[in-house]
Every structure is written in C-alpha cells, then in structure tokens.
Amino acid sequence: MRALITGIAGFAGSHLAEHLLASGDEILGSSCQNVWNDDAPALLRHAVPLVRWNIAEPISPESLQQILDFRPDIVFHLAAVSIPADCGQQEPTSHAWQVNVVGTERVVEMAGAIASHPRVLVVSSCRVYGRPDPKHLRVAETAPLQPTSGYGKTKLAAEQALWRKCDAFGLEGLVIRAFNHAGPRQSPRLMLSEWCQQFARGDNPVRVHCLDSYLDMSDVRDVVRAYRMLALEGKPGEAYNVGGGVPLRSGDIFEQLRQICAPERPTLELAPGRRQDPIADLTKIQSTINWRPDTPLPATLRDTLDYWLERTARPN
Numbered sequence: 001m002r003a004l005i006t007g008i009a010g011f012a013g014s015h016l017a018e019h020l021l022a023s024g025d026e027i028l029g030s031s032c033q034n035v036w037n038d039d040a041p042a043l044l045r046h047a048v049p050l051v052r053w054n055i056a057e058p059i060s061p062e063s064l065q066q067i068l069d070f071r072p073d074i075v076f077h078l079a080a081v082s083i084p085a086d087c088g089q090q091e092p093t094s095h096a097w098q099v100n101v102v103g104t105e106r107v108v109e110m111a112g113a114i115a116s117h118p119r120v121l122v123v124s125s126c127r128v129y130g131r132p133d134p135k136h137l138r139v140a141e142t143a144p145l146q147p148t149s150g151y152g153k154t155k156l157a158a159e160q161a162l163w164r165k166c167d168a169f170g171l172e173g174l175v176i177r178a179f180n181h182a183g184p185r186q187s188p189r190l191m192l193s194e195w196c197q198q199f200a201r202g203d204n205p206v207r208v209h210c211l212d213s214y215l216d217m218s219d220v221r222d223v224v225r226a227y228r229m230l231a232l233e234g235k236p237g238e239a240y241n242v243g244g245g246v247p248l249r250s251g252d253i254f255e256q257l258r259q260i261c262a263p264e265r266p267t268l269e270l271a272p273g274r275r276q277d278p279i280a281d282l283t284k285i286q287s288t289i290n291w292r293p294d295t296p297l298p299a300t301l302r303d304t305l306d307y308w309l310e311r312t313a314r315p316n
Contacts, residue, residue, distance in 0.1 A: 001025040001232070004072040004118070006055065006107055007079030008048070009037050011186045012123070012178075016076060016224040017044050023228060028070045030055075030063070030079065039185055039311065055079050055103030056095070059110055068114060074231045075120045077107045081154070083189055084127065088150025100154035104161045112169030119172040121231055122162045126179040126216070126243065127152030132278040137214075137247065140281040141177070141239045159239070172236035176227060179243025179280045183220035183300055184307035191250065192217075192304055195257055200308040205266040206258075211251030213275040218244035219295035229289040243280030244293050257301045 003020055007013045008029025018041060020027050027048045034052035036045050051063045059067075080100050081087055087096035104122060111120050129139045130146035147153045159175050166173035182192040191209075198206045226242045234240060258265060285291060 001074060002028075002070065002072045003074045003076060003231070004028050004030065004067060004070065005076045005078060006030045006053070007077075008050070009033075009035070009040065010078060010082065011183075012181070012220055012224060013076075013078045014040055014044060014185060015183065015220045016078070016227055017048055019221070019224045019228060021047060028067065028072065030067075037185075055106055056098045058106065064110065064113070067110065071114065071116050072118045073116065075107065075111050075118050076227060076231065077104060077120060077122045079103060079107075080123070080158075081151075083187065084149055084151035085189070087154055090148065090150065092150035092154045096150060096154050097157070101157040101161055104158040105165055108162060108165035108169065108171065108173070111171055112165070117169070117171055119174070119231060119236070120162065120166065121174045121176060121227065121234075122158060123227070124159050124175050124177045124239070125152065125155040126177055126241070126278050126280065128156040128159065128177060129278045132276055134276070137276065137279050138245075138281045139241070139278045141241055141284055143278075163237075174230060174234045174236060175239035176230060177239055177241050178223060179216040179218065179241065180277070181218050181220045181223045181243075182304060184303050186220070186304070188308075192253070192257075192301070193308065195254060196305045196308040197312070199257070199261050199265065199305065200312040205268040207268050207270055208250075208254055209269075210271050210273060210275055211249075211254060211267075211269050212273065213250040213277070214247045215250065215277040216243045216245065216279045217248055217253070218293040219300045222293040222295050226285065226289070226291050229291050230285070233289045235288065238284075240285045240288070241280040241282060242285060243282065245280045245282040247279050248297070253297070253301070256298065257305065260298070260301060261305055
C-alpha cells in the first residue's frame with residue numbers, strides 16, 4: 001500500500017506512520033513546517049519523506065506535484081486542530097473551521113487530482129455525537145449527530161465535506177469516529193499526558209481537572225491498527241467508531257497511574273463533579289474487520305509515563 005498521511009508529525013500521525021512502515025507500506029507525509037517534531041522516532045525521520053502543506057491554505061504547485069508523483073492508494077487525513085479547547089466553546093473559531101473543514105475540502109480536492117483516485121479516510125471524533133443520553137451511553141454510528149462544542153461541530157462539518165467532495169470527484173471515502181486515545185508523544189494538554197508530565201516533574205500536588213469523569217479511552221497503537229485495516233477492508237461511504245468500548249472512570253485511571261509511580265503523591269482536584277462522555281459501540285467495526293483494542297491499560301500508562309520521564313530528564 002502507498003499511503004499519504006496528512007498531519008503525520010502529530011501524535012496519531014506518527015504512530016500511524018510507524019505501524020504502516022512495520023506493515024511494509026510506502027509512506028509520504030505532509031506537515032505544516034515540513035519537519036518532524038523533536039520526539040519523532042529516528043526511523044520515521046530517515047524513512048519517510050515529507051511534503052510542506054498547511055491545509056489552512058491552498059497546496060503549492062510544488063507540493064502537489066510531489067504527491068502526484070508519489071501516487072498514493074490511500075489518503076489518511078489526520079491534520080486538524082485537534083485540541084478541543086482550541087476550537088471554541090459552543091461555536092467554532094474561524095481558525096478551527098478553516099483547518100478542520102476547509103482543509104478537509106482541500107485534501108479531498110487534492111485526492112481528486114490524482115489519476116489513481118485514492119481512497120480517502122477522514123479521522124473524525126466521538127464529539128460529533130454530543131452529550132450522551134444517560135440511558136444510552138454506548139453510541140452506535142446511527143446515533144443522532146448533535147455536537148455541542150466548536151470542535152465537534154467542525155468535525156461533523158468535515159465529515160459532510162468528505163461526502164460532498166467524494167461525490168463530486170468520484171472518490172471512495174470513509175469516516176473514522178475516533179474516541180479518546182492516549183500513549184507516548186501525546187500533547188501534555190490532554191488528560192493522561194498532563195498527569196504523566198506532572199508526575200515526571202515531581203509536581204506536588206498533582207493537579208487533576210476532574211476525578212469523576214467517565215470516558216472511553218484506548219491506546220493509540222490499537223487505534224492506528226484499526227485505521228489501516230479500515231483503509232483496506234472498510235466499506236466506502238460508511239462511518240466507523242474506533243475506541244475502547246468500555247467506560248473508564250478518570251479517577252480510577254489516575255489511581256492506577258499513581259500506584260505505578262508515586263503512591264504517596266497528594267492530588268488536587270480542580271473541578272469536582274460527575275461528567276459522562278459517550279462510549280463506543282464497536283459492533284459495526286468488529287463485524288467489518290478482525291480488530292479489537294488489546295493493549296492493557298497498565299501498558300498504556302507505563303509507556304506514557306516512561307516517555308515523560310525520559311523527556312523530562314533530557315538536558316535543556
């Protein structure tokens with residue numbers, strides 16, 4: 001398989017690239033700055049060429065030609081403003097809309113210019129479902145799409161842009177609705193990495209937003225396995241949930257992490273209260289491909305903590 005990954009230098013993009021290389025695929029990546037992040041594995045730096053493309057802007061003729069010459073079979077579209085807090089509270093910011101929605105249109109238009117007409121996978125989010133019904137916490141792909149945040153609204157609009165542009169260009173498209181996932185190299189602005197960074201620095205107390213949030217969380221390495229399998233075996237025109245499928249309480253996750261590294265470290269909860277995210281119904285994906293998340297939570301915690309311990313120990 002020949003794959004183009006937009007947003008390859010990001011968290012999930014770099015893990016996807018590692019998985020594709022291990023599977024024997026050829027990869028081209030696009031990034032805003034045309035450089036890898038400083039924590040990217042050496043294998044990616046040496047084996048994967050990059051194309052400069054900030055999808056908030058039209059692609060340059062030179063970058064487009066690089067992609068045309070590469071002739072991808074699959075386009076994995078991961079480039080996005082992916083921190084929900086950066087996308088606006090109830091309504092999207094103009095920057096989030098330009099990147100997440102207009103940028104998706106540009107990616108599909110670019111794919112339409114490739115003679116081989118590659119399949120396009122757009123990574124969306126569980127946030128398109130909005131707040132879950134207390135009686136139906138586990139959501140299937142047929143659940144109402146009622147996003148309440150700026151981030152969720154841009155992701156739903158990106159899905160709609162994919163279908164509209166694929167129809168116009170005669171392309172095969174798929175949507176992946178990713179639920180929370182974590183692992184090494186994730187931004188410290190997200191839950192598990194934020195905690196691990198604090199433990200690695202020796203913060204005392206460790207500050208936690210909320211210990212009574214119920215969420216669906218899986219390991220990024222399981223998630224990117226699903227991306228590749230859906231690229232090869234998923235049905236065009238369909239959306240697929242990718243997640244853990246099991247509700248986890250944030251306080252229980254935190255306590256497991258604390259027992260691994262600092263059982264006596266005190267905790268300061270900043271915003272107590274009960275919160276509930278949707279939980280992935282995995283019936284559809286598991287009836288389509290032979291996939292299930294199989295990385296144990298303790299392994300995700302340990303690997304993420306080890307990453308932050310190593311990063312914190314580096315000389316400035």
